[in-house]
Amino acid sequence: MSDALSLTGVGSTPARAEPSARGPNLNGRTHPAGIGLFFLVLAGGIGYALFNLITDMQAAGQPPLAIGAFVLLGLALLIALAFEFVNGFHDTANAVATVIYTHSLPPVVAVVYSGVLNFLGVVVSTGAVAYSVVTLLPVELVLKAGSSAGYAMIFALLIAAIIWNLGTWALGLPNSSSHALIGSVLGVGLANQLLAPAGSDASGVQWDQAWSVLRALLFSPIVGFVMAGLLLLAMRLMIRNRALYREPEADAPPPLWIRALLILTCGGVSFAHGGNDGQKGMGLIMLILIGAAPTAYALNRTMSEASTPGFVQLSERARTVFQKRAETAALPSPAAARTQITEAAGKKDLDHPEVYAALAALSNDIATQVKAYGAIRHVPAEATPNLRNDMYLASDAIHSLTKREGLFAGAEAETLKAYEASLNDGTRYIPTWVKVSVALALGLGTMVGWKRIVVTVGSRIGKKHLTYAQGASAEITAAGTIGLAEAYGLPVSTTHILSSGVAGTMAANGSGLQWATVRNLAAAWLLTLPAAIALAGLLYAGLRFVF
Structure with a gap:
């Protein structure tokens, strides 16, 4: 169980995760009490969600669901929360890479800290991003979310996104969960239009909405690369303290003020990630609830x-x-x-x-x-x-x-x-218990399987070790960009912004880039959309015959 919290292993130990001469030790074990606490919180979260679901239905006068319908609802909710769980350990690992590789925090403390900030980011989020994803879906499927086609839509897009995220995680690639989910939504929309009977008015992708979302996803890595590089250069002009621009020495933590800066920026990225990425699953969960229990959840x-x-x-x-x-x-x-x-x-x-x-x-x-x-x-x-x-x-x-x-x-x-x-x-509203459930899934997911992505971001993007200033520049850029996107209701990728930010600081610093890793990241970035579209489209077509 070395890969979880470093708590519970989701996969085999990543290749080359051993500590280097200056790299962190990622192979520490977690105390059994930590593992027990993890599963206790997980069980408590499931119980909390179930209690509130039943309470809401009773308060609204929703007729009791048949056993089959209740099981289907439960399965759909579990898959939606599983997406956020995978999002946590896949995307949020980017946020902790800098504090771990600069020895600002021990790995276990870093992922717990990040998990808590992710939780808080989700809980205080506005919900604007949640429904920006829903608006991409075909109108008739949204209006009939409780139909067989509605359930096929939900299962197809979530399962496709989870499959792609797990695949890229297994390869240690910091791929974007947001990118995968948007691709899955587009795949379902296209499949819905292609499968419609001749002469019907079935809608496909809401392209006007899709373009504004895709624009944010596609241009955010460029913003991350340029802004992080410029911020590093600005810091060099304004802050003359040489300690900020050194590589970490052995296992020694940085000077106190630098350490505080890195911990603060890590928390900012984690909080912003929760506020943006955490919302993407909320909109889909609300669709599930509206379809299964409209009396309780269709209206605010x-x-x-x-x-x-x-x-x-x-x-x-x-x-x-x-x-x-x-x-x-x-x-x-x-x-x-x-x-x-x-x-x-x-x-x-x-x-x-x-x-x-x-x-x-x-x-x-x-x-x-x-x-x-x-x-x-x-x-x-x-x-x-x-x-x-x-x-x-x-x-x-x-x-x-x-x-x-x-x-x-x-x-x-x-x-x-x-x-x-x-x-x-x-x-378009989000009940508090849905926010808390998603926050728990994202926060707990942060504590699982983070090593693979941390190794890539921390040591395989640049040819030289990450300096304190580079880590801070990348984190500040990511936190600011993601927070701004959340304010405007735009779903962006923490992974893309932060990993491109690290690359930008390496370029600005003249450190050089490991082009094999950069090529892999670029390939994942380019392939995610078509792969998720194809996966979701095929799953939707198949599930239409199941439901």
Whole structure:
């Protein structure tokens, strides 16, 4: 059990993990009490999630699930949490590499410290990143998350991402879990479109959303490389203390102030990683919960009655905007409006009077229902799934329309964006217990299997040993970039930013790069997207025949 906490081995001991003349000793053993505590926290987390799931369902009046449905729900949740667990030991190992290789912290202390900061990052996260992943999925699958196709979607994209992450981890490659998950989402979207019957309006990938996400993923390594290198050069100009630019000596820790800086930056990266990467599984978990227990989770029942008048007023203002664009088109019934908007969204062709008339009818129906019930929290069980789908559909359509340049401007654009935000408040939320469960999975995962990635980042990117200044520059760049991305709701890769940051400092320092490792990292970066797309697409096609 030398590879876990260094707690529990997830694989064989990585090749060449032995300490070098100046490298850290990664082969220390963990006390049995530490291993026992690990499994105690794991069992407690599972019990906590199960208790809250049952409590929420009972409080909302959700009818008891059949045994088969409950088992399927439990399996889906376990796989989603397994993704975050793998994310923890795969991605967060990057954060601890610098403090371990500079002897700022012993390996076991470093991974526990990082795990705790990951936990806190997830718990205080906003949830913005969580739903940025969900918006990439085909609209009809999101609206029918509890259907056989919905479960096939969830299982396919999560299993594909886990398989690719474990494969790259086994090779010691700091590949991105975010990259793998986005690729899996795209694979499911493409497969859904290819498998649709001829003449149907099944949607595929939401390419407008996908491009903004892919842009962040693709350009963040370049930002990491350039900014970390520039930061190192700036530090050389402003901080003249030579100790900062030395390589670690034997097993001796760095001077106290340098050690504090490295520990602080490691904590910053871990916290930022939790706040960004930890959210990606949350959105998928919410899809699972909405599909299996819509009464309890389809609507945000924490919204108070005080928010109802403002929501109704926004709905009416949005309806006025849509009616103006509808021209002479008649308003359809709510059922016909749903069908029309879903078909138009699938074709990515919403800018038509008939669609605006449908949006006006749907907005009016949403406002009428919420006003009649007094608040979203009072919507009865039988009306919850339809109202949630209507709100999600309207929000998705408005988002697509307002992103088109020049289509809406001024007061109209402000009204629609405010209405979209109000709709999202009612449907896109994360219960506290989901955050805590994901935080535990990510935090515990940090403490498992970290050695392989640490060895690569710490000693195989540059030709020379990592200096204190290089470690700090890479960590500061990663923490700042990831934190900024979380604020804007963009999923980025801790792995890509930090490993490219280390490479950037090596280049700026004239240390030279180990091109064999750089080529492997670049190959993993380039192959992740197509490999995850293919894996998820094939799994989705196969699982459609299972569910």
